[in-house]
Amino acid sequence: MKNKITIATRESLLALWQAKYVQRRLEEQYPGLTVELLPVTTKGDQILDRPLVEIGGKGLFIKELEVILLEGKADIAVHSLKDMTAECPKGLAIAAVTSREDPRDAFVSHKYKTLEELPLHAKVGTSSLRRQAQLLHKRPDLEIQSLRGNVQTRLRHLDEGNFDAIILAAAGLKRLGLADRISSYISTEESIPAAGQGVMAIEARTDDAETLELLSFLHDKEVASCIQAERAFLA
Structure with a gap:
């Protein structure tokens, strides 16, 4: 061996x-x-x-x-x-x-608990075209902006006020011990995972x-x- x-x-x-x-x-x-x-x-x-x-x-x-x-x-x-x-x-x-691990997407925000609570034209960060398409299907008013970098970098952009919310994979947050940052989970019916x-x-x-x-x-x-x-x- x-x-x-x-x-x-x-x-x-x-x-x-x-x-x-x-x-x-x-x-x-x-x-x-x-x-x-x-x-x-x-x-x-x-x-x-x-x-x-x-x-x-x-x-x-x-x-x-x-x-x-x-x-x-x-x-x-x-x-x-x-x-x-x-x-x-x-x-x-x-x-x-x-x-x-949990296959769902996670909604992360300081001010809002769910995607539905976001105000009109809220700024949402994600790097995924899949997530962008599904978010806009549900909320065509949202301003979707590209958000690149590792988990910590993306959370920092949110913490600095650059976004109203960001979308991340729940699995990564859980593995890093950051499940408490998840405001809510987006069901697989609303957002089909990768x-x-x-x-x-x-x-x-x-x-x-x-x-x-x-x-x-x-x-x-x-x-x-x-x-x-x-x-x-x-x-």
Whole structure:
């Protein structure tokens, strides 16, 4: 058995939380295994002043991690599944998906409890075209503005008064211990979540049979069936 696994991860607090979760689970399952993190700043993390759709889409968050995997500098990469493209690059595959955290979107505001309470022409921040479309379907009067950055950066923009409300994934807030910042949850009937939202995906090389076997205990088959159906819409 391998005696060391290197995990490639983005450097945001949420990404590190997710990587450390996988690190801890591996070390608990295999006491003799050393698991190290390799933090990486991706292009998606560096370019924050332009909407994602203008700079290559959400795949920018994982491209550098996948290059590192293919070059053999890391054994696995941990992603938020919703950030992944519909298909993995040749030579890579999703080796395991974890149990699912809350898949809903969260409404976050200092002044208002729900989307319905927002005044006319309220300013709402989100980086997601999916969220923008569904928000405007329900409230066409809203002023939707692009909001990029990690969870803490987005919350800071709200705290500084730049928005009346922002929309975030509930899963990320809960994992970071920030559930108290959630004013209310947006039902999946009102806002269909991104494919795989709330699920962590562990990506590995397809020819690394030993690592694939080591990860098998983390794989949630029921969740995998659900996300296979969800991601089929993206293919």
